[in-house]
Amino acid sequence: MKLPYARQSINHVDIRAVTKALSRPVITRGPIVERFERAIAEYVGARYAVACSSGTAALCLAFSALDRESIVTTTNTCAATVMAALSADLEAHLVDIEPDTWQSLDVTVPVHLMGHPSVLSLIFDWQVEDAAHALGAKFDDGFMVGSCKNSKATCFSFHPSKTITTGEGGMVTTNDQGMWEDMKALKDYGRYKPNSHESFGLNYHMTEFQAVLGLSQLARINEFLDKRRELATRYFAKLDGFPITLPLWHDGSSWHLFLVRIPQEKRKEVGKAFEKAGIQNQVLYRCLHTMPFWGGKEGQFPEAEAYEKECIALPLYPDLTSEDQDYVANVLEGALEEKTTVSGA
């Protein structure tokens, strides 16, 4: 594939740092993971951070440390958001999306889709923020996503598609000392002190060489965020006048994704044209409630179901060039201009 919807940016400084870390005597459960935790906590303005093996693990830790019995979240998210809640024995309720933001409002677990910080609902305080897309994003009041001003904990993913990567990896931030201590034990077989297992726990450790990569990537975060914003701005200019729906502009977004909505009668053609042109044909997300695991029934959340039929992610990542963007726009324009095939004709 020529152009995936997302891709990591690894340079020679990252590679040198990881190579050096691999020749150290300690390659996991060492001091660099703690350094990375402190660096992320400082970057987002939270008191504490816990590094772990994935964004899913981060959600599992946060949900397990939460003193609640249920969550409410969006159907328009990665399955991980809900699977993690189920793994912590929480009941998970799904809701429909808003037609303009494509996010859900009355939730206790917001998902900052695309890197756009969610709008705080009037009804609930947030429990856990799923900020897998939103490292580097800022709320309208200037606080960073991750500062946990309105929530108990915030979870990040360092999957290669995200703002920064550690290969696989994740982080939870919190201002709650009790939750921090519980989450550290939960990722270490329930150990609060050496040789003392005091609660249930598994192994969600991040390695030292992943943390080294995380620190090296964090040093480049402004470069990544600036480039993503520049590319998003350029898509807005390039796609102006196209018969499609663009995302809302959000000044504080980390621009993890550039999602657009194609009229339903054109969506198949656009997908086919993308595949033919070597551009990934990706929907983020297919509704969870219509998946077999959640019952597989349509009709419950009409906004999200309409969105799923129209959504496509345009490539967006720091190493994408303006020529790549022109190519995507040309392929899209060609597909939109093509005559719609009438089925059976």
Ligand SMILES: Cc1ncc(COP(=O)(O)O)c(C=O)c1O
């Ligand atoms: C919104 C959201 N939440 C959670 C996750 C899970 O993160 P990970 O893949 O690092 O486990 C993802 C995945 O990429 C995601 O997009």
